Amino acid sequence: MEWLTEPFEVGFVARALWGGLLVAVICALAGTWVVLRGMAFMSDAMAHGVLPGVAIASLFGGSLLLGAALSAVAMALGVTALSRSRRLSQDTGIGLLFVGMLAAGVIIVSHSQSFAVDLTGFLFGDVLAVRLGDLAVLAGALAVALLLTVACHRSFVALAFDRWKAATLGMRPVLAQGLMTALLTLAIVASFHVVGTLLVFGLLIAPPAAMALWADRIPAIMIGAALIGAAATAGGLLLSWHFGTAAGATIAAFAVACFFVSAAAAAVRDRFPFPATPVKGH
Template identity: 60%
Template sequence: MVIALLESALFAPFGAAFMLRALLGGVLVAALCAVVGTWVVARGMAFLGEALAHGMLPGVALATLLGLPPVLGAAVSAAGMSAAIGALSRRRLSDDTAIGIIFAGMLALGVIIVSRSRSFATDLTAILFGDVLAVRADDLALVGSALAATLVIAIAFHRPFVALAFDPAKAATLRLRPRLARTVLVGLVTLAVVASYQAVGTLLVVALLLAPAATARHWTHRIPQQMALAAALGAVWAYAGLLVSWHAGTAAGASIALTAVTGFLASLALRPAVVALRRPREHPVPAPRPGKVIP
């Protein structure tokens, strides 16, 4: 009886086609974001992912008004943001400053376009947060194609990315072209955000880009293992978040995002205890008795 109830609670929701597509979409996005997010966390580029995810609003709004695919507008906006950030960075502005300025400008422009367009039929909340339960087959194909391309690029640029993340000066000395590697990495972040946002929304993209990769970094220092662990964690959290959404009647994307953040915080709290258990116990040295010398 108990087993039957557990099976019903854990697996019955995915008998619905839309829930199964949502789970598949979450798993694909988790894998894509794990590959890119590992480098984002290692390089300290978290703010870039957030800025790209929400700075796409002007392009999405204009594309919707013109009857074009929103993902096309998102791609144009994200590419424009990446180029503008790179241009400002070359003028001796810090990356955070350049990203913050462009992000604020793009988001403000998007809100103005939406507020001035009375015929705008798409809810601003839907643009920013999406609906993972509305994932379609073509969304899955897009994310799957982006994942394949990302894996190829990540393998090809593995050495330059490692050098860029840990020692940019050495990367230049070894002629690994750190500037090109940085441009390619920004391009991968852009690809991950653009390919995933329409399927799962920007909130979930940012959560899966950062939380699984940051959690995996607690447990292993090898990049391939971090990517694999982050992908597995992201998939598990997508499954758990969808279950919470189904049984509690909450927003699916937000439920998955909160599950991912909760998992990260739990890992952060658990790691010191695990490290302490793994550390060999140090046997106290007995105090010498008077008149005796310990050799």
């Protein structure tokens, strides 16, 4: 038991745990829609797309969160604009912006005297450096994410499964798509300074994808994804403490490992289904 509890008795590890748990829930709420709508490539591009804004804010001593938010909004607007072209697919537009924003971010960071350190921090984060102020920001982001998720649930469900039917029912799919993108942006911006712009993608995709193999209802997928993300946070921090590995990367790797375990178990379930329990009296 001491092996399990010792790391979390240290102040900065305990704050990292709370920060990771908040990020896990935020990413579960947004990531469920990412998985159901097949927006994985877009979410990956947006996770990298915040890098220029963060780099500029860092160079000029501004707010990293504000820089990330402005960069993510620019990325989302760019994707929307390019997707309207009849000659370019949405994936092409996302790919172009993905490479362009990432390259711009690296170029901006290269002007820093501590180029390697800054770039590593932006991409991989520093979960062990979470402060009380960061926890307050994450708690506020979670409250907004919950509000969006509850208020827009019906519109998001209709958009996820039948965009045209959503339009005929007056669900305003364009507005719903914008709000869904806002939820994704919120999750990325709130989480990048904890697990980094590169590794936030793991928590957005892996836990919801792992749970989607076992649950049919969207609330169940969200709750299960939050629990898997929480387990990945605690397990990743524990392994990082005892084996001296990078904390953020270990958390993301743990989350991805959870998906593969879930996928393997689901494959066994589908290959060898349990016989139905006979109903008494028949």
